[in-house]
Amino acid sequence: MARVLVGVKRVIDYAVKIRVKPDKSGVVTEGVKHSMNPFDEIAVEEAVRMKEKKLAAEVIAVSCGPTQAQETLRTALAMGVDKAIHVEVTGKDLDTLQPIHVSKILAKLAQDEKADLVIVGKQAIDDDCNQTAQMTAALLDWPQGTFASKIEKGDGILTIVREIDGGLETVKVKTPAVLSADLRLNEPRYATLPNIMKAKKKPLKKLTPKDLGVEIKAHQEVVSVEDPPVRQAGSIVPDVDTLAAKLKEGGFA
Amino acid sequence: MAAAVRLLLADPASQMLRLAKRFSSTTAKITTHYTVVPRDNDPRWKDVNMERFEDQADVVIVGGGPAGLSAAIRLKQLADTNGKEMRICVVEKASEMGGHTLSGACIETRALDELIPDWKDKGCPLTTPVKEDKFALLTESGRIPIPILPGMPMYNHGNYVVRLGHLVKWLGEQAEGMGIELYPGYAASEVLYHEDGSVKGIATNDVGIAKDGSPKEVFERGMELHAKCTIFAEGCHGHLTKQLANKFNLRDKAEPQSYGIGLKEVWEIDPAKHSPGRVEHTVGWPLDKNTYGGSFLYHLNEDTPLVAVGFVVALDYTNPYLSPFREFQRFKTHPSVRSTFEGGKRIAYGARALNEGGYQAIPKLTFPGGCLIGCTAGFLNVPKIKGTHTAMKSGMLAAESAYEIVADENTPTDKGLEPVKYEEALRNSYVFQELYSARNVRPSFHTKLGLYGGLMYTGLFYLIARGKEPWTLSHGGADHTKLKPAKDCKPIEYPKADGKISFDLLESVALTGTNHEGDQPAHLTLLNDDQPVNHNLAIYDGPEGRFCPAGVYEYVPLEEGDGMRLQINAQNCIHCKTCDIKDPGQNINWVVPEGGGGPAYNGM
Numbered sequence: 001m002a003r004v005l006v007g008v009k010r011v012i013d014y015a016v017k018i019r020v021k022p023d024k025s026g027v028v029t030e031g032v033k034h035s036m037n038p039f040d041e042i043a044v045e046e047a048v049r050m051k052e053k054k055l056a057a058e059v060i061a062v063s064c065g066p067t068q069a070q071e072t073l074r075t076a077l078a079m080g081v082d083k084a085i086h087v088e089v090t091g092k093d094l095d096t097l098q099p100i101h102v103s104k105i106l107a108k109l110a111q112d113e114k115a116d117l118v119i120v121g122k123q124a125i126d127d128d129c130n131q132t133a134q135m136t137a138a139l140l141d142w143p144q145g146t147f148a149s150k151i152e153k154g155d156g157i158l159t160i161v162r163e164i165d166g167g168l169e170t171v172k173v174k175t176p177a178v179l180s181a182d183l184r185l186n187e188p189r190y191a192t193l194p195n196i197m198k199a200k201k202k203p204l205k206k207l208t209p210k211d212l213g214v215e216i217k218a219h220q221e222v223v224s225v226e227d228p229p230v231r232q233a234g235s236i237v238p239d240v241d242t243l244a245a246k247l248k249e250g251g252f253a
Numbered sequence: 254m255a256a257a258v259r260l261l262l263a264d265p266a267s268q269m270l271r272l273a274k275r276f277s278s279t280t281a282k283i284t285t286h287y288t289v290v291p292r293d294n295d296p297r298w299k300d301v302n303m304e305r306f307e308d309q310a311d312v313v314i315v316g317g318g319p320a321g322l323s324a325a326i327r328l329k330q331l332a333d334t335n336g337k338e339m340r341i342c343v344v345e346k347a348s349e350m351g352g353h354t355l356s357g358a359c360i361e362t363r364a365l366d367e368l369i370p371d372w373k374d375k376g377c378p379l380t381t382p383v384k385e386d387k388f389a390l391l392t393e394s395g396r397i398p399i400p401i402l403p404g405m406p407m408y409n410h411g412n413y414v415v416r417l418g419h420l421v422k423w424l425g426e427q428a429e430g431m432g433i434e435l436y437p438g439y440a441a442s443e444v445l446y447h448e449d450g451s452v453k454g455i456a457t458n459d460v461g462i463a464k465d466g467s468p469k470e471v472f473e474r475g476m477e478l479h480a481k482c483t484i485f486a487e488g489c490h491g492h493l494t495k496q497l498a499n500k501f502n503l504r505d506k507a508e509p510q511s512y513g514i515g516l517k518e519v520w521e522i523d524p525a526k527h528s529p530g531r532v533e534h535t536v537g538w539p540l541d542k543n544t545y546g547g548s549f550l551y552h553l554n555e556d557t558p559l560v561a562v563g564f565v566v567a568l569d570y571t572n573p574y575l576s577p578f579r580e581f582q583r584f585k586t587h588p589s590v591r592s593t594f595e596g597g598k599r600i601a602y603g604a605r606a607l608n609e610g611g612y613q614a615i616p617k618l619t620f621p622g623g624c625l626i627g628c629t630a631g632f633l634n635v636p637k638i639k640g641t642h643t644a645m646k647s648g649m650l651a652a653e654s655a656y657e658i659v660a661d662e663n664t665p666t667d668k669g670l671e672p673v674k675y676e677e678a679l680r681n682s683y684v685f686q687e688l689y690s691a692r693n694v695r696p697s698f699h700t701k702l703g704l705y706g707g708l709m710y711t712g713l714f715y716l717i718a719r720g721k722e723p724w725t726l727s728h729g730g731a732d733h734t735k736l737k738p739a740k741d742c743k744p745i746e747y748p749k750a751d752g753k754i755s756f757d758l759l760e761s762v763a764l765t766g767t768n769h770e771g772d773q774p775a776h777l778t779l780l781n782d783d784q785p786v787n788h789n790l791a792i793y794d795g796p797e798g799r800f801c802p803a804g805v806y807e808y809v810p811l812e813e814g815d816g817m818r819l820q821i822n823a824q825n826c827i828h829c830k831t832c833d834i835k836d837p838g839q840n841i842n843w844v845v846p847e848g849g850g851g852p853a854y855n856g857m
Contacts, residue, residue, distance in 0.1 A: 013348075015768030016853050019600060022521070022557065031419065033349055033766060033853035187471055190460040193344075193439045194306040194476045 001057035007120035008040040010072040039121025043181040045188035048080035077199035078191035093216040103135035108212040122180040133180035143173035146180040281782040285466035286774040297467040310340040313480035317345030320627025321486030322424040324648035331656040346440035348849040350425030351418035355605040355857040364645035381414040381554035384530030391538040396589040406636030416856035440848040451669035452622025454479035483623035490830040491629035503616040509731035511610040517563035522597035529554035542703035568732040576799040579747040582755035602764040604802035612692035622669020690720025739794035766853030775823035776846035785819035
């Protein structure tokens with residue numbers, strides 16, 4: 001039976017209004033409501049369902065981030081994950097942390113934990129990078145099934161239905177593999193209170209990137225973060241001629 | 254069954270009326286929540302397993318605000334000092350501690366000093382001592398300063414301006430560090446009872462019910478948390494407290510509670526205009542002399558030049574055309590106020606009901622199996638505009654009484670324990686002293702002289718007699734009975750939002766970060782679905798569309814034919830409880846939605 005590694009990220013809750021810091025170095029996160037990345041919830045749900053169908057033997061959740069990432073891991077444990085690993089990244093390293101580092105961490109953990117499957121959400125709702133699954137697969141030299149909206153397990157093979165721009169694409173990948181979860185893969189269960197209580201007793205291991213031989217090296221520098229430009233009011237024109245004239249005026253025609 | 258039980262809990266006088274209302278069929282079908290449409294005989298629920306997981310604690314506290322956390326911490330302190338094991342669980346509907354907390358706030362540290370004397374060393378976020386205290390009466394274009402002298406209730410020397418949500422978060426961290434179990438994101442939705450009628454504990458909300466009331470694939474029952482003593486700290490107008498007050502007749506000897514709605518914004522202002530520690534209060538404009546309310550403006554001492562500004566409107570207002578939100582927005586445009594906000598940026602908005610009934614409205618506080626603490630009982634000192642220290646103190650006193658009975662191994666285990674000593678301890682404490690001496694200030698506004706009568710009374714009697722006058726004035730009935738029919742009132746011309754200092758409602762609601770799982774029954778339940786159009790709209794022109802600070806209630810035209818229907822945008826709700834308080838027919842019953850939903854306040 002497969003051993004599954006699930007990556008989860010703690011992000012600003014999707015309903016909160018984002019505010020750019022006055023010094024334009026980033027967005028305000030202090031005291032702001034955070035929750036598990038919605039696509040990662042779907043990934044956790046899929047892994048737990050595999051365990052319930054006896055397709056997976058053990059599910060391990062991983063999160064890279066500050067101390068509060070442990071809250072996100074507890075939610076995963078409450079959803080049915082067996083054990084959790086918190087890779088602690090704080091301070092300046094946290095600002096520098098990028099998918100490339102997370103991929104290196106996941107790849108190392110996949111090897112250490114002898115995982116057969118790595119599942120992550122397709123992208124995080126804060127950076128929208130959509131890179132971690134793909135880079136982790138490349139580092140491990142494993143096949144990848146991204147944007148999965150359906151996963152079927154065969155003998156050493158997974159049949160994945162992928163949501164792509166043109167429609168749906170079905171691929172077969174050999175395990176071990178890396179998958180990324182898309183919206184329609186499943187509807188995640190609630191983390192109920194009895195399970196939250198039980199989750200406190202499940203193992204949660206703490207590591208640092210250094211323990212895994214990963215250096216959080218800056219590959220890029222964020223120069224500035226700004227609000228999107230304020231939408232200009234439109235104007236209603238009385239007829240087509242005026243419209244044509246305005247377009248020519250604006251250099252659009 | 255559930256519906257019948259609910260009806261039995263209603264005030265006996267209107268019990269028959271409600272029975273008739275509920276079982277008569279309605280043309281409109283709005284409410285799908287199981288507290289109004291029971292699941293017992295619902296075919297969609299026939300095969301669903303309704304068993305709940307049960308767990309036992311020593312004390313369960315409903316609500317993780319200042320009162321609830323103070324009670325938890327005090328209990329643990331007593332347990333630790335006496336070398337006793339005690340399992341204390343706090344359930345909190347917000348997803349994070351402090352997430353639903355909203356207050357001015359300018360607090361007295363009296364209770365905090367008693368609870369955690371070394372709060373400063375422990376990093377408590379009290380960084381803004383009051384430096385300057387101003388009070389004024391506003392007219393449409395002018396401002397008349399009123400001096401604040403020591404001895405006046407609003408004299409704030411020695412107090413702190415605080416972002417209460419951050420204080421609550423810090424209290425939560427202290428509590429967790431002591432081994433108290435905190436469960437944010439889980440709402441107590443039902444009170445459980447022993448066979449003898451004493452409180453056995455609470456059950457948390459079910460999850461995974463669809464908007465139409467049917468079970469979804471992800472449906473899961475809430476769990477039952479049983480306790481020897483259950484402490485209710487739900488904040489102003491708690492929904493479980495409402496049920497308990499009816500069941501145990503807690504309000505028999507008290508006046509109905511009287512409320513206000515407090516709306517608040519946090520702004521980043523021009524540093525040149527910022528004066529950390531400045532506290533300003535006004536009364537008068539834009540409210541007329543017969544509508545009680547006023548503003549607060551507090552300059553915080555934080556990394557950025559922040560101010561907390563807000564407006565309170567008492568909910569015994571009579572004009573159904575009044576919109577507390579728009580009064581607040583209008584207030585900011587006053588010539589003596591607007592300059593503070595020019596060049597600034599609004600970064601937060603929220604609202605919450607607060608209690609103003611004071612001494613006259615304090616219910617019986619204990620009942621078999623538990624007690625009420627904090628604002629859900631109602632200990633806010635109106636002339637001081639402070640309720641945090643009294644809430645915390647009430648939590649601490651309840652904890653002391655509860656500890657005694659829970660730690661005693663000889664108490665019976667098949668019934669809930671009543672912390673009877675709590676009420677007496679509270680009566681002998683500064684909480685009651687303060688509330689007693691301030692008891693006549695708020696009702697003194699009820700004469701024809703309105704605001705001026707109130708100010709005169711406060712000036713004469715409060716300062717001279719300090720509440721020792723032998724009479725106790727009455728509030729004159731519940732807030733929802735005070736609304737006049739629309740035909741007897743004039744609509745109010747509010748100015749349009751300018752987008753710089755004043756804003757429109759929906760833009761403001763977006764700043765609360767509020768959200769709820771969309772596919773769940775609306776938690777703003779109506780006992781009768783036809784009443785909004787037939788009563789609220791017909792007689793009062795739909796006041797809920799104006800008093801709700803989150804745009805939950807909208808009267809929209811019917812898709813076919815003439816007429817209107819009530820649309821409930823439950824996802825906007827910011828859990829302020831104003832609708833449950835002010836609805837003229839008391840038809841709206843706020844129940845708790847799935848835990849974790851609601852506003853996402855950060856240091857409000």
